[in-house]
Amino acid sequence: MDCLFCKIVSGDIGSRQVYADDVAIAFLDIAPWHPGHTLVIPRRHVSDLTAPDALSEIAASVEATAALLRERLRPDGMNLLVNQGAVAGQEVFHFHVHLVPRYERNPGMRNLMTKEPGIDVDEVHRRITG
Ligand code: AMP
Numbered sequence: 001m002d003c004l005f006c007k008i009v010s011g012d013i014g015s016r017q018v019y020a021d022d023v024a025i026a027f028l029d030i031a032p033w034h035p036g037h038t039l040v041i042p043r044r045h046v047s048d049l050t051a052p053d054a055l056s057e058i059a060a061s062v063e064a065t066a067a068l069l070r071e072r073l074r075p076d077g078m079n080l081l082v083n084q085g086a087v088a089g090q091e092v093f094h095f096h097v098h099l100v101p102r103y104e105r106n107p108g109m110r111n112l113m114t115k116e117p118g119i120d121v122d123e124v125h126r127r128i129t130g
Contacts, residue, residue: 024061047061
């Protein structure tokens with residue numbers, strides 16, 4: 001199957017992984033809105049939130065990843081977001097949950113997708129995994 005995130009699960013395409021368990025993996029978004037922007041995805045291919053058990057299957061993985069991001073990055077808050085369907089902004093049709101750490105310097109819902117300039121994704125990855 002020609003699915004970008006399946007290839008990340010299999011390791012055929014690299015990612016900056018921050019968390020993994022039996023059912024899910026989590027890796028840094030390649031184009032982060034805020035430092036530590038992470039995607040949590042099921043290992044099995046399900047296209048979106050409408051698939052049975054898509055969210056419940058990875059709920060514990062999402063919580064564990066959020067706890068890791070809080071511990072390592074000490075953000076002031078966090079957004080959890082799922083886009084379901086192209087009209088809602090879904091671009092990759094392998095179910096994923098966005099976890100977006102938030103910082104006082106760039107607050108509020110209106111700034112959620114306002115990309116902070118100059119995010120060094122490798123440096124953020126080292127802070128989480130190092
Ligand atoms: P969505 O719009 O909810 O489908 O989100 C897809 C997300 O995947 C976007 O935030 C992209 O920046 C992110 N993305 C696309 N390709 C990659 C990749 N190879 N590694 C990490 N994140 C990616």
